Amino acid sequence: MAALVTISTPGMSTEGYDRIAGEATPSLKEAVGFRFHVAYPSGDSMVVMEIWDSAEQHMQWFEKFVLPHFPPGVEASHEVIELHNVLTP
Numbered sequence: 001m002a003a004l005v006t007i008s009t010p011g012m013s014t015e016g017y018d019r020i021a022g023e024a025t026p027s028l029k030e031a032v033g034f035r036f037h038v039a040y041p042s043g044d045s046m047v048v049m050e051i052w053d054s055a056e057q058h059m060q061w062f063e064k065f066v067l068p069h070f071p072p073g074v075e076a077s078h079e080v081i082e083l084h085n086v087l088t089p
Contacts, residue, residue, distance in 0.1 A: 033057030
């Protein structure tokens with residue numbers, strides 16, 4: 001089932017996000033199940049919201065291509081919401 005994944009990273013700066021995104025974006029564009037990505041700063045955190053065909057696909061990609069690039073002391077929390085419908089253009 002499609003999933004909306006929200007990732008919060010307290011202590012992550014926009015510069016830190018940009019560095020990781022620069023390294024991870026090519027693999028994200030090719031990731032099986034990936035549909036949509038947005039990111040925005042919120043207080044001292046960066047928040048990323050993505051739509052995937054399944055939360056498992058997201059976690060497999062995240063653990064392989066994103067997590068190894070996290071700065072020391074920064075951790076991510078994930079919230080997963082199963083979606084009833086996803087419309088695309």
